Amino acid sequence: MCPLWILTTTLCLLSKFTVSTRELLPTPPLPLLPLPSFSQLKWQQREIIMFFHFGVNTFTDSEWGTGHENPAIFDPVGLDANQWVSAAVNAGVSLVILTAKHHDGFCLWPSKYTRHSVSSSPWKNGNGDVVRELVTAAKAAGIDAGLYLSPWDRHDRRYGRDLPYGSIREIWFDGAKGSNAPNMSYYFTDWFAMVKALQASINIFSDAGPDVRWVGGETGSAGSTCWSTINRTSLSIGNATIVDYLNTGDPKGTDWLPPECDVSIRAGWFWHKSQSPKKLSELLEIYYNSVGRNCLLLLNVPPNSTGLISETDVHRLREFRAAIDTIFSTNLAEKCFIKASSQRGGKGGGFGPENVLDGDHLWTYWAPRDDEDVKEHWIEIRGFGAEAGEGLRFNVIRIQEAIGLGQRIKRHEIYVNGKRVAKGTTVGYKRLYRLEGGMVQGQVVRIRVRESKGVPLISSIGLHFDPFWHPNGQQLT
Numbered sequence: 027m028c029p030l031w032i033l034t035t036t037l038c039l040l041s042k043f044t045v046s047t048r049e050l051l052p053t054p055p056l057p058l059l060p061l062p063s064f065s066q067l068k069w070q071q072r073e074i075i076m077f078f079h080f081g082v083n084t085f086t087d088s089e090w091g092t093g094h095e096n097p098a099i100f101d102p103v104g105l106d107a108n109q110w111v112s113a114a115v116n117a118g119v120s121l122v123i124l125t126a127k128h129h130d131g132f133c134l135w136p137s138k139y140t141r142h143s144v145s146s147s148p149w150k151n152g153n154g155d156v157v158r159e160l161v162t163a164a165k166a167a168g169i170d171a172g173l174y175l176s177p178w179d180r181h182d183r184r185y186g187r188d189l190p191y192g193s194i195r196e197i198w199f200d201g202a203k204g205s206n207a208p209n210m211s212y213y214f215t216d217w218f219a220m221v222k223a224l225q226a227s228i229n230i231f232s233d234a235g236p237d238v239r240w241v242g243g244e245t246g247s248a249g250s251t252c253w254s255t256i257n258r259t260s261l262s263i264g265n266a267t268i269v270d271y272l273n274t275g276d277p278k279g280t281d282w283l284p285p286e287c288d289v290s291i292r293a294g295w296f297w298h299k300s301q302s303p304k305k306l307s308e309l310l311e312i313y314y315n316s317v318g319r320n321c322l323l324l325l326n327v328p329p330n331s332t333g334l335i336s337e338t339d340v341h342r343l344r345e346f347r348a349a350i351d352t353i354f355s356t357n358l359a360e361k362c363f364i365k366a367s368s369q370r371g372g373k374g375g376g377f378g379p380e381n382v383l384d385g386d387h388l389w390t391y392w393a394p395r396d397d398e399d400v401k402e403h404w405i406e407i408r409g410f411g412a413e414a415g416e417g418l419r420f421n422v423i424r425i426q427e428a429i430g431l432g433q434r435i436k437r438h439e440i441y442v443n444g445k446r447v448a449k450g451t452t453v454g455y456k457r458l459y460r461l462e463g464g465m466v467q468g469q470v471v472r473i474r475v476r477e478s479k480g481v482p483l484i485s486s487i488g489l490h491f492d493p494f495w496h497p498n499g500q501q502l503t
């Protein structure tokens with residue numbers, strides 16, 4: 027796109043009269059509140075991030091430790107955080123989150139405020155620091171680090187207030203608490219203020235935000251309607267009655283609080299000798315139901331008691347990344363004509379439908395005219411050359427909204443050669459359809475936006491082929 031100032035300057039030089047030339051240039055549509063912050067936008071574009079559940083539970087074959095574990099059991103003799111990070115990098119992950127302290131209270135860093143930590147363990151004669159090793163390994167590999175801290179502490183009621191680890195991008199506050207645990211008020215408001223004071227650009231995760239919200243379940247699946255917006259005042263941490271609200275969000279929500287889907291690659295969060303990683307087809311299902319429904323996928327990969335990620339998990343992660351790359355590296359729409367019901371500012375105005383085929387999935391977009399009389403908005407992809415003859419063949423459709431200006435689409439439908447193949451509600455940062463009927467073939471694909479808050483702004487569209495998708499045993503050739 028031609029920078030605005032060049033255009034403005036040129037127009038000024040060409041103009042003989044002193045009329046305002048600015049009004050010749052179409053202005054962008056007004057944003058629709060609430061909007062994502064810079065850190066939330068950066069978070070959203072990561073798509074998949076990784077969890078490392080590791081600690082005393084790794085050595086006791088348990089998921090929730092009692093807090094009475096003897097630190098002597100913690101001895102991951104072969105611990106190599108570079109191996110964890112390289113597994114993450116191979117899976118295309120740019121942020122890894124470590125359980126620095128789980129419910130058992132055992133700190134994976136040498137806290138000044140408790141002896142219940144790596145300092146009391148035989149690992150590295152008590153001189154080890156798993157947090158430091160992970161942060162150093164992540165930095166060396168050029169990816170970001172995050173920490174999980176359980177407020178529920180079954181060992182010690184005091185709280186380690188030191189986070190001297192450089193830049194931390196996400197902090198994860200778990201709402202889980204045993205039903206017979208003593209009642210205790212957490213000072214979340216004070217903690218959040220302290221976290222923000224120490225780390226200005228961090229995203230704080232909890233059931234209730236303030237930056238990232240829980241999706242309301244741990245199966246890696248968002249609601250098929252999924253708004254990034256919600257009312258924070260209706261949320262509270264550890265409140266089981268709000269899980270459905272968390273799952274779908276709120277079209278009228280006053281806060282931008284996008285959901286994160288946490289799920290483990292194995293049955294448990296921690297490593298257990300008896301468990302093995304999920305199949306590739308299960309991971310892909312999770313991907314479509316999380317990333318494909320406007321969420322971030324937080325995939326847990328638990329290091330084993332040697333202190334390494336098991337080879338089976340490393341292998342599965344590589345397969346997972348390769349599968350995603352295979353499906354999405356080719357966009358059949360790129361070779362097509364593209365047409366829309368209308369465009370803001372007319373041809374050459376900078377908001378044409380061709381913007382949905384460029385590499386920018388955030389700030390260049392198709393914007394229709396927003397006059398009151400324009401009722402129906404659609405965008406159409408039409409094959410030509412070879413594609414016009416036999417048609418486009420695909421089984422996955424991708425739609426993305428320009429969420430920097432707010433989430434808008436409430437209801438949409440997709441037609442191939444006039445026949446409806448998919449319909450849904452929200453789109454958000456990314457909506458993926460893996461077609462229920464399997465492969466479709468046709469010359470014309472039309473996306474109709476049936477209902478939206480303000481005009482819809484679509485930043486990207488893709489038509490893809492997923493060779494791993496065989497609904498009803500359909501074989502693809």
Ligand SMILES: *[C@@H]1O[C@H](CO)[C@@H](O)[C@H](O)[C@H]1NC(C)=O
Binds near residue numbers: 206207208209
């Ligand atoms: C915690 O408080 C709630 C509400 O006041 C009460 O119903 C519950 O029995 C208490 N639990 C314990 C373990 O004291």
Ligand SMILES: *[C@@H]1O[C@H](CO)[C@@H](O)[C@H](O)[C@H]1NC(C)=O
Binds near residue numbers: 267268
């Ligand atoms: C749980 O959430 C509901 C709905 O917002 C609210 O009415 C209720 O007071 C909350 N309960 C607690 C314990 O915060």
Ligand SMILES: *[C@@H]1O[C@H](CO)[C@@H](O)[C@H](O)[C@H]1NC(C)=O
Binds near residue numbers: 260276278280
């Ligand atoms: C969220 O807040 C908005 C604005 O106050 C309100 O219109 C909407 O009904 C609220 N949603 C719920 C579920 O209460």
Ligand SMILES: *[C@@H]1O[C@H](CO)[C@@H](O)[C@H](O)[C@H]1NC(C)=O
Binds near residue numbers: 330331332333334336
């Ligand atoms: C942990 O994983 C590494 C890498 O696959 C393997 O060499 C080691 O034997 C595993 N440790 C255990 C206790 O299974």
